[in-house]
Structure formats: C-alpha cells, structure tokens
Amino acid sequence: MLVRLLWEPLPESWPVAEAPRPAGLRGMIAWARKVAEGLPQHDDLERRVRRAAIQAIVREAFQQTVAEQDSEHRGPAEFADAWKVRLAALLAQTSVEITGWGEITIAELDINLGWSLHAAASRARAETIARAAATPSRLRGADDGSTSSFDFSIAADGAGSLGRVQYATCEPCCIGLLRKISFSPEWHCCGLGTLALRELETRHPALTWYTTGQYAHARGFYDRYRDGSSSPWTASQHPCPHF
Ligand SMILES: [Zn+2]
Structure with a gap:
C-alpha cells in the first residue's frame, strides 16, 4: 500500500475510491454512484501530470526522511512527523528540483492532494508495521x-x-x-x-x-x-x- 501510494500511478479517482464502503445494498449503490461521479469524463493529461508531480514531491520528502534514519533513528510516529516537516519545507519553495522530473513549480500543484497522500501513506506505513509478522x-x-x-x-x-x-x-x-x-x-x-x-x-x-x-x-x-x-x-x- 505504501509503495502503491508513493510509486505507482495514482488512480484518477483517488482519494475518493479509498473511502470506506458502507454496509448494505442501498449504501453500496449510493457509494458506487458517488465514486462514478468522481471519475473524469475525459482523459486529462495535464491533470495527470500534475498529480504525478505532487506524488513525486511527497515521495522525495519520504526518501529524504528515510535517508536520515541512520543518524536519527526515528520511531514510526516521529518518522511521520519528520516526513511532514520535510514535505512542508519542499512545498514552501517556489519550485523544487526532483530527479527525473527537473524543476516543478509548486504554485501549479494540488497541495491538498499532497497532504492527503502524506496522510494515507503514513497510515499505510503504520498499518504495515502493525501487521508485520x-x-x-x-x-x-x-x-x-x-x-x-x-x-x-x-x-x-x-x-x-x-x-x-x-x-x-x-x-x-x-x-x-x-x-x-x-x-x-x-x-x-x-x-x-x-x-x-x-x-x-x-x-x-x-x-x-x-x-x-x-x-x-x-x-x-x-x-x-x-x-x-x-x-x-x-x-x-x-x-x-x-x-
Ligand atoms: Zn555446538
């Protein structure tokens, strides 16, 4: 899940499709309608590129935080906080240079999507740790x-x-x-x-x-x-x- 959120192309409907499915047939039908409404009617290439760019920035902040682990030894909660600080620092800049992307202008991005992604990926990391056996x-x-x-x-x-x-x-x-x-x-x-x-x-x-x-x-x-x-x-x- 962590890998899917940070490395794989985000589904167009994300984060709508990640919402918990309600119980019961009536609830399911309403949920499916809502998801369908969230899906784009046409292929919006520019929007997809922007979504991938904000994902690349969240991933960059993650990798910067991972690189500090040898010296910082952060536990899961502390790691999530440090990752957040790194992400905020990147988003506070006018533009960010990301390997494989070149320069990304922050003002063109969906910042809220970045924060949703950070929250979901942090949760996925915590769940993976909790389930590890x-x-x-x-x-x-x-x-x-x-x-x-x-x-x-x-x-x-x-x-x-x-x-x-x-x-x-x-x-x-x-x-x-x-x-x-x-x-x-x-x-x-x-x-x-x-x-x-x-x-x-x-x-x-x-x-x-x-x-x-x-x-x-x-x-x-x-x-x-x-x-x-x-x-x-x-x-x-x-x-x-x-x-
Ligand atoms: Zn022996």
Missing part, C-alpha cells in the same frame, strides 16, 4: 553433524517482505547464532528487529542466543533487547566449537 523458518542446510542454518522473513500482507533473518542452531550445545538480520532502510526503527529476536527465542526456547559481526553496528539495539531476554546476545564469546 514472521514467516515460518526454512531449513537452508545442515552445516555439519550438529549445526543447521535457517532463515525467515518479516512480512506483512500486501507489502511483501520487509526484511530477512538468517540464523543457525547447534542442538547438542543448545546454542542459537543470529547470523544476519537485514531490513531495507524504510523499515528501520519500527520494532521489527525486536520482533525478529523474540521470534527466534519463541521458536527455539531451549537455545541460548548469540549474534555475530553485526553486533558492533547495532550495539544500542542489543543493549536494550538484552534487558528483557535470558540470552547474552553478544558477539564477544565463541558460542560453541561447532560454529
């Missing part, structure tokens, strides 16, 4: 006699995979080793890393968990997580001789 673990191979490698995704219906978790287990030593956890930048700081670690502990409750070289880049994350876990989640000890 781990897919079943897949066995990737038995590494030797004792260790096995697995992976799973953190995914949300409609949004596909948000990230991937690769790990290995050693049953004889009761050790779990998180090898790699990777989310694309737009899903950083959304609590999905915590979700992934909890999932590992739930799926393999008998294991004590460690992590690898990624530890150094995400020290704060593991420091916070360790407080609520019985596992060390460090990279400082060699967990068992089989890895």
